[in-house]
């Protein structure tokens with residue numbers, strides 16, 4: 001169950017949207033922030049708040065790759081694998097991060113700290129290769145810089161291995 005203040009906030013945002021569907025991603029992201037991922041319970045709550053069927057919400061949720069329908073780590077690292085980033089070393093960046101985290105692309109470290117995911121274009125192609133940690137974007141990320149960014153996350157968490 002979401003807290004009443006969050007529910008009221010979401011209701012206001014839905015009321016301000018032209019259509020309820022327009023507010024769907026915003027609502028799902030807030031619920032995801034609350035639960036850590038879009039749980040079945042969260043999906044049901046989104047459905048009730050938005051006046052959409054659970055299936056309609058599920059369709060929207062699975063369309064947006066920043067909405068997680070499975071548990072993720074405390075930090076989610078997205079590495080763009082679209083053409084500009086790929087051409088400028090995105091693949092090597094992803095491999096370097098997987099090696100650092102001792103996990104595979106698409107997986108979460110054993111300690112639940114970091115989920116590493118490839119993603120579609122982050123809309124920052126001019127600064128390729130790009131990655132995103134949580135909601136913060138980084139551009140011109142060499143493997144060395146990417147490793148520093150992710151290692152810093154883990155240090156901040158106080159975890160030293162996966």
Ligand code: FES
Pocket residue numbers: 080081082083084085086120121122123124125126128129130
């Ligand atoms: S191709 Fe990577 S940000 Fe656009």
